[in-house]
Amino acid sequence: MSLITSLTKRQPATTSSDPARDIREKDGRLAFWLVVPSLIVLTIVIAFPVVWSFVRSLYGDGIGATPFVGGDNYANALWGNGSAEFWDAARFTYFFTAVSVVLEVLIGVAMALVANRAFRGRGLLRASVLVPWAIPTAVAAVLWKWAFDPNGIVNAVTGWDLIWTGAEGPSTVAIIVADVWKTAPFVALLVLAGLQIIPEDVYEAARLDGANARQQFLRITLPLVRPALLVAILFRLLDALRMYDLPAIMTGGANGTTTLSVLVVQSSLSQLKPGYGGALATLTFLLIFITAFLFVRMLNVNAVEQAGVRTPRKKDSE
Amino acid sequence: MTTRTPEPTIKGARWRAKKSVHHGSRLSMIGQNAALAAIIVFCLAPFYWMVVSSLKSPDEIFDNSLVPAEPTLLNYEAVFGAENTFVYALRNSFVIAGSVTIIALLFGVLAAYAIARLQFRFKTTVLALFLATSMFPGAAILTPLFQLFAKLGWIDTYQAMIIPDISFSLPLGVWILTSFFRAMPWELEAAARVDGCSRGQAFRKIILPLAVPGVFTTAILVFISAWNEFMIANSMSQTPDAQPVTVAIAQFTGVSQYDKPYGTQMAAGVIVTIPLIILVLIFQRRIISGLTAGGLK
Numbered sequence: 211m212s213l214i215t216s217l218t219k220r221q222p223a224t225t226s227s228d229p230a231r232d233i234r235e236k237d238g239r240l241a242f243w244l245v246v247p248s249l250i251v252l253t254i255v256i257a258f259p260v261v262w263s264f265v266r267s268l269y270g271d272g273i274g275a276t277p278f279v280g281g282d283n284y285a286n287a288l289w290g291n292g293s294a295e296f297w298d299a300a301r302f303t304y305f306f307t308a309v310s311v312v313l314e315v316l317i318g319v320a321m322a323l324v325a326n327r328a329f330r331g332r333g334l335l336r337a338s339v340l341v342p343w344a345i346p347t348a349v350a351a352v353l354w355k356w357a358f359d360p361n362g363i364v365n366a367v368t369g370w371d372l373i374w375t376g377a378e379g380p381s382t383v384a385i386i387v388a389d390v391w392k393t394a395p396f397v398a399l400l401v402l403a404g405l406q407i408i409p410e411d412v413y414e415a416a417r418l419d420g421a422n423a424r425q426q427f428l429r430i431t432l433p434l435v436r437p438a439l440l441v442a443i444l445f446r447l448l449d450a451l452r453m454y455d456l457p458a459i460m461t462g463g464a465n466g467t468t469t470l471s472v473l474v475v476q477s478s479l480s481q482l483k484p485g486y487g488g489a490l491a492t493l494t495f496l497l498i499f500i501t502a503f504l505f506v507r508m509l510n511v512n513a514v515e516q517a518g519v520r521t522p523r524k525k526d527s528e
Numbered sequence: 529m530t531t532r533t534p535e536p537t538i539k540g541a542r543w544r545a546k547k548s549v550h551h552g553s554r555l556s557m558i559g560q561n562a563a564l565a566a567i568i569v570f571c572l573a574p575f576y577w578m579v580v581s582s583l584k585s586p587d588e589i590f591d592n593s594l595v596p597a598e599p600t601l602l603n604y605e606a607v608f609g610a611e612n613t614f615v616y617a618l619r620n621s622f623v624i625a626g627s628v629t630i631i632a633l634l635f636g637v638l639a640a641y642a643i644a645r646l647q648f649r650f651k652t653t654v655l656a657l658f659l660a661t662s663m664f665p666g667a668a669i670l671t672p673l674f675q676l677f678a679k680l681g682w683i684d685t686y687q688a689m690i691i692p693d694i695s696f697s698l699p700l701g702v703w704i705l706t707s708f709f710r711a712m713p714w715e716l717e718a719a720a721r722v723d724g725c726s727r728g729q730a731f732r733k734i735i736l737p738l739a740v741p742g743v744f745t746t747a748i749l750v751f752i753s754a755w756n757e758f759m760i761a762n763s764m765s766q767t768p769d770a771q772p773v774t775v776a777i778a779q780f781t782g783v784s785q786y787d788k789p790y791g792t793q794m795a796a797g798v799i800v801t802i803p804l805i806i807l808v809l810i811f812q813r814r815i816i817s818g819l820t821a822g823g824l825k
Contacts, residue, residue, distance in 0.1 A: 238647070241651075255692050352797060
């Protein structure tokens, strides 16, 4: 496409039509047909339930008639009868997310750096990094539930006699350990892909200029791997904030380990309160949306700054 | 960032570079191996524990020995025993995850190509929409979907799980494919078109082969996320006819119904994980060679 425009630039068009505009319109029509199938699926499975959920949240629960109650379900969740369990779930979800994602990023980046450097044992390393990632979360939950059993391996190795799923602190630790083990390799995998497209010449040039290992990491590796890393963090963030499988299987949400997702499912399906559950669902979505929006917003600012730094250099070199 | 520092003489630079490489390699050999070992233990120890536990009899399982004294396949017999319909669960998981992967990739490749390569007006809106849908917690759409599928008579059918799973994988797929497509050497497409290829030909003959590694990477992610899905399947499937493995394992009964079925669950976990590991090892070569060959060289 860029070639066509450059061709037309070289031979100025004698007609008055604007070829660039033609291309744009053609692109637009093609793009429409390419994007529409995905959008239709998402509309049926996501948009419709979202709207349904929101509308339903404005009505009461009970057998038979469900009267319009407006914002009562929301008031109930935010400062009414349900406020304690809603805010407890929100607090636990954010605590779990913050601790897990930080640990996963640190461990994941470290793993990727080692994997990228390794010459011997590279195959074994890659294979083992992929094992936790490949295990289904439900299976990992059962595995860690067994490991954290009062008679399980964790107590046997540490010599403690903890009933891990019996209190809030230990339950939280167990769930975070399970999640970090399961998904740090996923972060490593995405970062490793980013690391591998950095050409070796760049490091060689830096070494010739006298850059030490730390400078190479901070000035070359980190900036170049940043896009891959940020995407990994974003997806981890979104995943952790709606964590359901691990607490649902390991603790059933007991002892303060109810995440927002577990609370929504409990309220709307188990307790058959789709109205109240709908309100909880909408609130959960809003919290996750705001978090992700802030994260992406901060990225954009940084991306613009980076582009601003890069532009003059690019001009320089050309 | 790159403030010009006085350039060292070529001789000095070479000497310094040589020294640092030499120095670094000897020091890092030990650290490197230690780090490698640590990573492998971190990743494999729990999996090893799953395998070991699966080979222990109900009498032995709680003694926490690192090697089974008397390895037994009792748990594996129980997995495929009459009370656990695990074979059906495996079949169901393959059908569901396979269909999700094919359909999601088909849609995802089209959308990602448009977003990466074409100029159109609502591009940012479309991308934002994908991102927004990927944020929506599955728990929140569960109830409406359950009621909708119940009305259609779809409870306990494959499509009741396939359709939601597609929509969960699409945003991830589109994101990864888009970033992959953006990084591809599109000069080759332009070159092909100068040589007389149509847009479609250039896409099929030049771009598609180059895109294969990225598409496979995405396929693995999508397949595994569909294979791992638990929450939707847990409510949509109610009999062994449609239950995938994740739901089946959580509902296992043990060798004897009085003990905790950990041994049986571990055995089932091993069985479920093995096809994934095989899959990952096969595709891994493609990913690696794809990522290195994908660059324009």
